[in-house]
Amino acid sequence: MVEKRRLICISCPVGCELDVTLDEGKIVDVEGNSCKLGLDYAEQEIFDPRRMVASTVRVKNGFHPLVPVYTEKPIPKPKIFEVLAQLRDIELEAPIAVNDVVIENVLDTGINVIASRDMPKV
């Protein structure tokens, strides 16, 4: 069975519109991409859609009450809200350094959640 899917590539700010043709559940054609990233994105988005997740975590004795954090790599889309729920339960202690690991191997994805800035102690 041939199926058509229209996607917008999010690999870079250009945002190419991709026309993907699937046959028997396999990608047989991608049109509209302007680079190779588009082909990888189509493959990923159709079979295992992933997103970078950025949020904040509470901090005790920090210069601010929160520190921003993010997943080092895109995580599976269906896990986004589970990751957010875990982050809501965490409270860190200042000082924190950029790239400090906040959750290791979050939800067994093999991906760490890390701090995106220094948070000095007050």
Added chain:
Amino acid sequence: MLKKDTYDVVIIGSGPGGLAAAVAAKKAGAEDVLVIERDTELGGILLQCIHNGFGAEIFKEDLPGPSYAQRYIDESIELGVETLLDTIVLEVTPGRKLYVSSRQHGFFEINARALVLAMGCRERTRAMIQIPGMRPAGVYTAGTAQRFVNIEGKMPGEKVVILGSGDIGMIMARRLTFEGAKVERVLEILPFLSGLNRNYVQCLQDFDIPLLFKHTVKFIHGKNRVEAVETVAVDDKWNHIPGSEEYIPCDTLLLSVGLIPENELSRQAGVELDPLTGGPYVDESRQTNVPGIFAAGNVVHVYDLADWVTLAGYEAGKGAAKFAMALRASEEVHIPVLAGNNVHHVVPQTINKRSLEDEEIELQFRVRMPVEDRVMIEVHDGKNQIARRLARYARPGEMNTITLKPKNFADVEKASSITVDVHPR
């Protein structure tokens, strides 16, 4: 107080443009570089942009705003850039004197051999687009809400309508959804997206947030707090289409309706603004019409990507360093000529030491008090005599002179100033 009152390069603002200018100015050889920031930490708006999407151009990485800022903060500190935080620039003169105020240091002045304007931009507000209705709490610009949520840990509301499909608006739609709010609608008056396609996909589409093109807010309801917004469809000329109104209960309206370069300081300094951008006219080194005043980033025109702002900051920083070093070299060649004992004034007030290599310089002056006897007119550098001449008398009514000759060059070259004295013989 500050250690110095004069800097090679002073930069106003520590966002991506300002920090890039500071780093580039240092690397181009400027010795004293100062960044002035009104917030209590470096980084500017990048610090509240916790989402990824920064650095693709420069680092070939996908970084959140704070990580991107951190790299430039760390690099500035390593290079010895000085900073003044929690400090506001009140005024800039065309001669690059800055009037500055801070809680720690009070009011003070700073002289810049070269200045980089990197004040960024401001969001358009409800008043600027004139949305009719009540005036309840709960109407915020998207960037204000972003600061509340990402830095201060406060939610602006629970049921949200967003006007404008700019990037900050779409990113806040996702962010508020992450934090448990319900985003009812994003409305865009134009028939197309104002922000980037990728933000439509990963901020709206992913979370089934409806985006309506050719729609706007007709009326804001609510006495103390927003209770609802009335939306309406518009035609190609933005006229409301009767009958298309929809009443959407909500407690918050976010505005993502454009950014305007922030140029109040630029105008005072005599910097000419382009009506098309709202920012200064600049050349390829990002120098404005006022010599020695440079500008980079959203203060010049509004960018979609911080990476481009960084690159513009590099150009401005390089240009400013070059200007400052040329000025510094000329300051070293020019020295003041001071009026000393019984001398009212001397002209010229400044000399270029190099001129003495091949020509004479006549110093003209008047004495303060008459001396009806022989006097010695003397030029010295504070320690050593450089030239002298005898005169039969000295009267305030008659201009007097003493001439420096090429043979004095060796002595004058070592001086940081010279003084003319008149003594009784």
